[in-house]
Amino acid sequence: EVQLVESGGGLVQPGRSLKLSCAASGFTFSNYGMAWVRQAPTKGLEWVATISYDGSSTYYRDSVKGRFTISRDNAKSTLYLQMDSLRSEDTATYYCARQVGAPYWYFDFWGPGTMVTVSS
Amino acid sequence: DTVLTQSPALAVSPGERVSISCRASEGVNSYMHWYQQKPGQQPKLLIYKASNLASGVPARFSGSGSGTDFTLTIDPVEADDTATYFCQQSWNDPWTFGGGTKLELK
Numbered sequence: 608e609v610q611l612v613e614s615g616g617g618l619v620q621p622g623r624s625l626k627l628s629c630a631a632s633g634f635t636f637s638n639y640g641m642a643w644v645r646q647a648p649t650k651g652l653e654w655v656a657t658i659s660y661d662g663s664s665t666y667y668r669d670s671v672k673g674r675f676t677i678s679r680d681n682a683k684s685t686l687y688l689q690m691d692s693l694r695s696e697d698t699a700t701y702y703c704a705r706q707v708g709a710p711y712w713y714f715d716f717w718g719p720g721t722m723v724t725v726s727s
Numbered sequence: 728d729t730v731l732t733q734s735p736a737l738a739v740s741p742g743e744r745v746s747i748s749c750r751a752s753e754g755v756n757s758y759m760h761w762y763q764q765k766p767g768q769q770p771k772l773l774i775y776k777a778s779n780l781a782s783g784v785p786a787r788f789s790g791s792g793s794g795t796d797f798t799l800t801i802d803p804v805e806a807d808d809t810a811t812y813f814c815q816q817s818w819n820d821p822w823t824f825g826g827g828t829k830l831e832l833k
Contacts (some may be wrong), residue, residue, distance in 0.1 A: 652827075653824065654823070719769050719780050
């Protein structure tokens, strides 16, 4: 059974940093692209970042480029999201998702999410 | 960015058929996918590439469309289908989601 479990969320002040983790199990982690998708309170879903199966390629939405860094450790079956210079608009539940690769790019399994609140 | 427009909410009775629409601001070929999100839960993939049923999803769910207009159909609707349904396109960069359609059962 595919399982994705996020951790590392919490309350952080604007301008500070936070690092999210996602522990994967139940599938061969190194064979799949992975992504972070966020959802602001009572809002819709927003893709944040994607990393290829081997970590060689990364993709970001414009609003987080230069502030967020997606990475992975295939030996540990773990995905990461380093979030720097956080803003109030980054407040959301962050979901880790397994992503089917090119050309389809859909998200076939999701974790339960971890909440990030950016506030002073 | 490609904007995906969905109706905010629908209300149907159990046993009925419901169609949930998603309109894209520009063509997305057939690269449209659908997700179900129940309250307090993570999204779940229902349909990929417009009309392909994801593994384990009941055959009551189906998808259709191409270009700019897409539809998710549930027939018949069951009480457990109360949820918000999101469409997502992966043809244009960046990948975007619709605002979601909240399905309520009468």
